[in-house]
Amino acid sequence: MRNVVVLMSDTVRPFELAVYCEVFGTDRTDAGVPAFEFAIASARPGVPVPTFGGLTVTPAAGLARLAEADVIALAPPAEPVRTVDAAVTAALRAASTRGARLVAAWSAAFTLASAGLLDDRTVVVPPVLADQLTDWFPRVRADPSARYVDDDPIFTGAAIDVCLHLIRREHGRAAADAVAQGMLAGPPRPLSPPRRPDDDIAALLDWAAVNLHEDLSVEVMARRALLSTRSLGRRFRAATGTTPYAWVLEQRVSLARQLLESQPDLGVEEAAGRVGFSSAALLRQHFQRRFGCSPTKYRERFAP
The missing domain is CATH 1.10.10.60 (Homeodomain-like)
Structure with missing residues (x-):
């Protein structure tokens, strides 16, 4: 897990985007954390994407960048989406088929659900969005009580928790603790994967x-x-x-x-x-x- 790309939509929540950049885009090799190949991509590279507070972010990479990524971290849009661009859906499905990990912080789960990648899975979304998610996508189970869910290759939840969990899972506790310390965050909290109904x-x-x-x-x-x-x-x-x-x-x-x-x-x-x-x-x-x-x-x- 060394090649990471953040996928942005037409709007983005800046906090979760910043968490992805802190975890995967910051060089902490001196603390024993592996170096990541990191990029920010969108379906329209070079077009500024608005965030809250008047900030804009301009992704440099296009959807082709997803084809080489080990991890695709979806930045949550400003508001949940019910449909996504066909090219985005195709790129996400292709990545999932070849075994890439997909990370969706909070409302980015709607993007994965829109692409048909969350059917019959349990995912984490904020309590205020749980009913909306299941209303729009009846085959998706929402758990608003957990901080994250590891349903490999799909990881959903609060941005810091789910990213630190993924670092610990792939690169060990020491690496995750070093990232957490660098972010002035607590150590990753281990949670069990969701129990399926069988x-x-x-x-x-x-x-x-x-x-x-x-x-x-x-x-x-x-x-x-x-x-x-x-x-x-x-x-x-x-x-x-x-x-x-x-x-x-x-x-x-x-x-x-x-x-x-x-x-x-x-x-x-x-x-x-x-x-x-x-x-x-x-x-x-x-x-x-x-x-x-x-x-x-x-x-x-x-x-x-």
Whole structure:
């Protein structure tokens, strides 16, 4: 997660835009935070976009910039929108299809909903906008009580909270704390992803999360849920948006990262066993793929 672009509409709320610029556009490499390739884009590059208080911002990049971004952070418009430009919709859908993360601070969730990317998802919007969101987009669930929701690859919520969470998730607690300190903000507050309505799968996820060291093959999980492997795969994807294998792998790598951050004396081999990998080599393989470095290098950079 090194290439970030902010997408602006025809109007913009300056606070959330400034948060994106602070988190991703400020060089904090001296504090151990990775450098980001950062740009601000719109469907009409070079055209000034008005904000509150008479300020204007002129995006330099066009929609083509979205095609190379790891993260697309949507700046909330001054007022919620019900429809978006067809070119914007196409660019966002293409980015989502290829696996880019989409971040929507507050009312920017309306933009994603307008593009059809929030159907059957739970998102965070301010309480005053929750009813309007669900009225306009009945397939979207609004949670006005949370600060952010991590429904990878969609992240919604309060700008500071959701951005710091994403930094911590991708680059570790130390990097997120350094960004928070630089912004004079508090550390990121961990929240659980929203629970989807399938109670059987929810119970299975709860069980699997505390038994990552066990055999969590599709067959084992299907027996646990009293389902056929085909039914499990179908219901699991409907509930989580991914496959059982991918979900277990993500949980194992994430737990290994937490162990490496919090237990400096823990060996990589032992960490691999605790999270369910058969060998340290397998952990290193998936860790490299997920974070771009080995567990040892990650620990050197981010562990206290």
